[in-house]
Amino acid sequence: MRYQKILVVDDEENIRYMLKLALEDAGYEVELAQNGPEALEKLKDSVFECVICDIRMPEMNGLEVLREIQGIRPDLTVIVMSAFGTLDTAIEAMKLGAYDYVSKPFKQDEILLTLKKAEERERLRKENLLLRKEVEKKYSFDNIIGKSTKMQEVFRRIEKIADYKSTVLITGESGTGKELVAKAIHYSGSRRNYPFIAVNCGAIPGDLLESELFGHVKGAFTGAVASKKGLFTEADKGTIFLDEIGDLPLNLQVKLLRVLQEGEIRRVGDTRTLQVDVRVIAATAKDLLEEVKKGNFREDLYYRLNVVPFYLPSLRERREDIPLLVWHFLKKYSAETGKEIKDITPEAMNALVDHEWKGNVRELENIIERAVVMSEEEMITTEYLPEGLVKKAYDITLKIPESRISIKTTVKEIVEIAEKELIARALAKTANNRTRAAELLEISHRALMYKLKEYNM
Ligand SMILES: Nc1ncnc2c1ncn2[C@@H]1O[C@H](COP(=O)(O)OP(=O)(O)OP(=O)(O)O)[C@@H](O)[C@H]1O
Ligand SMILES: [Mg+2]
Known part of the structure; x- marks a missing residue:
């Protein structure tokens, strides 16, 4: 990145011209202002990328100019020039957001070098910004979060097909985001300025559903006191989302097939057909x-x-998305509740990643919302997660042989198995440091030594 246009502000004419020559020689376009107000006026009209400004000037000093600039162009790079005795002010200027300062008198190289540094920083800043946007864009599509290849594939497909009229069938377990994807298809495609109408085919009784979808004429059936537009007509040029399509009664399945094939509907009680353009x-x-x-x-x-x-x-098929979704919902519900949840413990995150998630993303969202509401700290711990979910982390299924009956010997053996496992883990974690292992196990050093001997470890 290289600056094109620079504004030099100084009340001393010789400094202005010295800088103009030097900067123009180096290939910059330069404009001059001899005081603060003139500089601010020029900033309004023209696009500068950098301002080099003297500190000690009559009327309006460099700090005041800087403050004004930050009000109108907060991202503009400002370099200040300090004369003898104004170093303190130069440092203050940097605290206020000036990029750097040069002390007068300075050599041409010095100012050019400072500009180079500023340009490099600007380049990095832009690159970072781009990267962050890219990451956000890459891992989310219209508020649908997912970095797993499976979800990335979904995002790509949405983009590919959004502009066409082709019928789409979305399948997936409850809570996997079917409605979210349907909306994303509509709102990212060419129909976005027309209605998106969702109908739950399972929630409306069959005979009512027909007139809901296709409309009816006055007198079509008892109670049809006026004619009514159907949802297909209302969704004209837009999209209709038929949720729970598997629940659509057979007689309506025939009618829907005709809409899809002919692009026309017939209202209940009507003999004519109407053309509709609905995805x-x-x-x-x-x-x-x-x-x-x-x-x-x-x-x-x-x-x-x-x-x-x-x-x-299902969420079980893409566990790598879980942490991202957790952060997404933590942010969402922190904002909604006004709480500042800043973190989640590794134990809580592990429990979330390991869970079965029969209700998929909806279940995850509900659990995070609940945790945010319940939390009395800035951190989500396992304490705020449902009990069953956390226990899952050490769910044990025991197969005890039929022949066993004594609690005394059986339980002792089971405990032994568990203890050996935990001790081995603690020793591995601490590189065989027995004192620290005992701390992790929350037993005394002596107790650990005793168990090691007993278990022959
Ligand atoms: N990938 C995702 N990123 C962010 N939020 C999601 C994602 N998937 C689902 N959600 C959220 O989970 C909830 C359930 O999603 P949605 O209603 O789209 O699921 P569904 O598949 O239609 O479920 P159902 O079959 O139960 O109707 C919504 O609040 C939705 O915003
Ligand atoms: Mg749904």
């Missing part, structure tokens, strides 16, 4: 092919829906 995204947690086999779902509709399939992996 259909369907979602289900059921195995639709299985439903087809059972005769609950039409095969032709299944293939018509499944033009672009999306499978959302």
Whole structure:
């Protein structure tokens, strides 16, 4: 990065011209101002990347100029020039945000070198900013978080298909983000300025659902006192999201197939058909092919829906996403509750990573929200996680042989197995330092020595 245009501010004419010559020789474009107000005026009209400003000036001194600049262009690089006796002020200027200072009198090389340093810092700053944005962008798409290759693949596909009208079928367990993905497809595509309408096909009774989706004419059935637009008409040019599509009754499956094939709908009680331009995204947690086999779902509709399939992996299949999601939700709920949760203990994070997550991301989100609400510190510890979740970390399944019956001998053996395991772990962690191992085990040094002997370790 190299500056193009520099503003020099000094009340001494010879300094202004000396700098102008030197900087122009070095290839910069230079403008001059002889006092603060003139400098600020020039900053309004023109794009400068750097200001070199004298400190001691009548009217408005360098510090005041600096303060003003920070109000209008806080990211502008300012280098101050201090004459004899103004070093303290120069240092104060740096505290205020000036990049550096040069002491008068200075050689040309000195100011050029300072500029080079400033340019290099600017380059690094921009690079960092870019990198951070890239990382954020890379690991999230429209608020969908995921760095696993499986989720990255999902993001790529969303981008690829967002602009087309092709029907999309999203499958995945409950809470894997099906609705989130449907919205991302709509809002990142060319239909984003038209409606996104979500319908839960499982929540509305069959006969009502037909008129909900397609509308009805006045008098179509008892209670149809006025005609009604259906959701397909309301979603015109936009997207309709048919959630729980596996629950769509068979008679409506036929009608939906016609919409998909002909692009037209027929209101209940109407003889005419209406043209609609709607993209259909369907979602289900059921195995639709299985439903087809059972005769609950039409095969032709299944293939018509499944033009672009999306499978959302369960959280168990992408545990590497869990820490990222945890941080995402910690941030979200800290902001929502006004609490400042800054960290989470490794034990708590491990427990979260190891959990079964039958309810997937929704379950994780709920647990983090609860932890944030409950937490009395700035840190999430296992104490704020549901009990079952933490215990899971040392879940033991015991297979005790039928022949065993005595508590006395059986329990002793089981304890022995557990103790040996923990002692070995503690010794490994401390490189065989028995004093520190005993601390980790929370037993006395003597007790550890005794056990080592007893277990022949
Ligand atoms: N990858 C993700 N990143 C961030 N938040 C997510 C992610 N996946 C899901 N969520 C959040 O989890 C919750 C559940 O997501 P969503 O409603 O999209 O799931 P679903 O698959 O439709 O679930 P269901 O089948 O139960 O309806 C939402 O609050 C959503 O914001
Ligand atoms: Mg859903």
